[in-house]
Amino acid sequence: MLSILELERKVVKTDLCTNCGACQGMCPYWRSYEGRTFVDYECDRKEGRCKYFCPRMPADLDALMGKFFNAADVIPQLGPVKELYLTRAADPEIRANAQHGGTVTALVELALAEGFIDAAVLSKAGAAGEADGSGTLDPAGCLVTDPAEVRKCGGSSFQIPPTMAVLNEALKDDVYKNIGVVGTPCKTLAAYKMMAKPFEDNENNADNIGMVFGLFCGWGLDWKGMEAFGDGAHVDILPSKYHRMDLDDKQIDLDEVLPLVRKNCNYCYDMTAEFADLSVGGARSSEGWDVDKGWNQLIVRSEKGQKLVELAREKGVLEFRSFGDADAKAAAFDKLKKAAASKKAKAVEALLEQGSDLGYLEPSRKAFEEYIK
């Protein structure tokens, strides 16, 4: 079957497509518009990088993880974990624009400044067509090389722009040899699929991917309908008991927001971006949201990630907050594991509803056996 047809049938038409952009930026065939990925014209190749890079095409995820991470670090619900921290950017200016604590922005700035990476692929809220790049509507991927530009990409739009297309273009150009990429779990998985070089003679310079920063993700929102809420600079989804999304000062009932959740997010098994050097989300410690507000939890997954975090500590770029005692930290871990496991269970249920097997997770069936009811 043609590569584009296979991808269209298995991913796009089944509503599995996350619009991550991993299939784009390499050729003129795959494109994305307003959050939807589609084929412009038909490519007639049987083997294409698009289908190998797609995070929703079947792949043995355990084998992929084994290739890049220390097996001893792997926790079934959370992927490889070397350490868990509560952190926030030390710079209040970064925090002011952040969804939570601005940890990712601070780390990427540092990574660029200290040469961990020479460019960063980020998502900019309201970047497409907006000169000032502000606002929640119509976000887009962008390539940043100046550390000062990084903080303009802070915050979240809760939509999934095809950022990986920007990465693919940057890799294709082969100008930057150590590119950092920030993305939701679907995007970081795609980055590792690229780094695994499944397409031997045409790997799009995947070795130029230097670091991967994962973002915790519950779900993303569709483009269409977002404009109803108006534009804003700061979005946050509050913990579930509040049942609400905040857009600047506006408080929006989650019932109005949930219909806009991308269908593909129901099939996602990964809340914490298990494929990454560092993964960052909102702090949800046992002490409660009010206490955690403005803080991130940061999972260190690789040695490279650990080094950057240590440097951030030394340079005072990040502030660290204690979980309290060992019990409190264990409780925070448990809370995180429970939430991540719940995401996996929902994904398995949705996949089984859709097909006769686990679909894109079928090659990794063993890891998901416990969630099959």
Added chain:
Amino acid sequence: MTTKNEPGKTYLMQGNEAIVRGALEGGIHFASSYPGSPSSQVLGMLGHIAEKMGFRAEWSTNETTALQSCMGASFANARSICIVKQNGLLVQSDTIHCGALGGIKGGLVIVSSDDPDSHSSTNEFDSRHLAISANIPLLEPATVQETKDMIPYALELSEELEQMILVRVTTRICHGRGGVKLGELPEKRPFTPIGEWDRMVGINWLHSFLLEKLERARGAFEVSEFNHYNGQEDAKKLIITGGTGMKYTLDALEDIGIQDEVGVLSLGTLWPLPEKLICEYLRKAEKVLVVEEVDPFLEEHIAAIAGKYQIPVEICGRADILPKIGELNPEVVTKALKEFAGVADDAKAPACGGEGCPAAEGLAIPERELTFCAGCPHRASFFILKQALRREGNHGVVMGDIGCYTMAGQRAGQYGYHFMSCMGSGISAAEGLGQLTNYGFDQPVVSLCGDSTFFHTVVPGLINAKMNNANILHIVLDNSATAMTGFQPHPGTGETAMGYETEKISIQALCESLGCRVWTADPFDVEETTQLITDLIRTKGLKVLILLQPCATLAAKTREKKKVWVDTDKCRGDNCGCDRYCSRVWGCPGNVWDFEKDCAAIDEVVCVGCGVCAKICPAGAIQVEEPDGAKAEKGGEA
């Protein structure tokens, strides 16, 4: 040679030239046409000589206005000729019916060129049926000579009967060549003033006169020299031919060697049929084969005559031993004649001009789809439209029209058509479909037309769309030319058939005067125009977008050609990341594949240097240089 006054001298002429010569020998004062293949050239030629020969020739906005102009001239006893193709004749249908009822004064001949096998048409409609419906006389020449001879004869007869006459020709007559013995060029006859009580009015109380005229025509046809017989006088096997059927038949008979066994009655006066003449031969025959182009027109009416006069004769033709559709050719006629005459035939039956046709045997003609010329703006327009529509989750519906862009239904236009019918149909069909968006239909509706088609019949459709608050995007593909038929002037080009300048009519101003919202864009600005179309598709109501870019064939004549070449180091060829995007998807004949180097190349002979392929090349490998060697545009990156 069409204007030489050398009676008796023979020249080699194309059928279309023979029509021109015939019109001159018939002493025309007025000629009009809307271009349509295969007879598009006729009025162009008439336009060139009109000044010199002292008559008026004009391109009309459509066939109806063309015929009505002729009728107006006829009122002053001027002789006129109106040249159309089969579709054009159908466009004239109402005018012909009403006009026939009212009758004419000066001779008026309509030449309708049919296109069997639809070489340059969307159909192979048979014009002849309209003569019956409108009760007007019908002639069809069998040779180029007869074509020339028939026009003055028809003009003369038309005047005598005070009735317009239809002359049907077919592609092989129009484009074929033959020796034509010239007749005399007459002195121009003066016009007749129209008196206070003179009338040309089509009204039903003239119905009986209409039929009387037809009977008078039949009388003339019984003795017409355009009906002739070849072969043994009392042949039991009779072949009746119309038009080109005669030549095919005579050739085939000679090939088979049975010319002495059969008789051939070639009819040139097809309606009303000369019944007495036909009966005379039917009575001698046992078996009749009718050989004619497209429909079994003669076949059925001859069967009716046989029935009416109780002549026991077996009649065959298109209904059985000849193919039911398509153009005649030597092979199918030979095969049918063998079957008719009982001669053994071991050759496999070939389809009309199709695969296995022995005429093409040994000629390695590659199979090619119809396509847009190199550098054609339509290619860019449909490329853009496809991109814009694919951005929409539920693909839009594209309602097309008639012109070069009709080929958009094929690869040339990214298979961009969902609907195509006749001239002017796109916008009105879109209007109807678009109205359903008020009742739950939720696909965007786009209609398209060219600039000549816009003036031809789209204007009333646009007014209808405006009046009814249509929810459509109407795109005018304005290439400033009636390109398909050979660059005839139209109201937007600012010139006339006789070469005079005339004020250009602006499509934009016309649309705006109707209160339409109008946008203009350049299809060569691929990205910007794609975004504009995306936005317009999402805008409710009637939107008109004029995509302006002159026809590449016209532009190539005036513009200095930019040099376009492929940087083979950059070209990704058929690797993942390109897959021959320029030659396989974009599909311009100028973008070719170099099988030796395994990469893209430019056919420098075909390329017109528009440089659009450089904008779409995903590797930025296509380079464009200004004629002086400067680099014109940087190739885009995707």
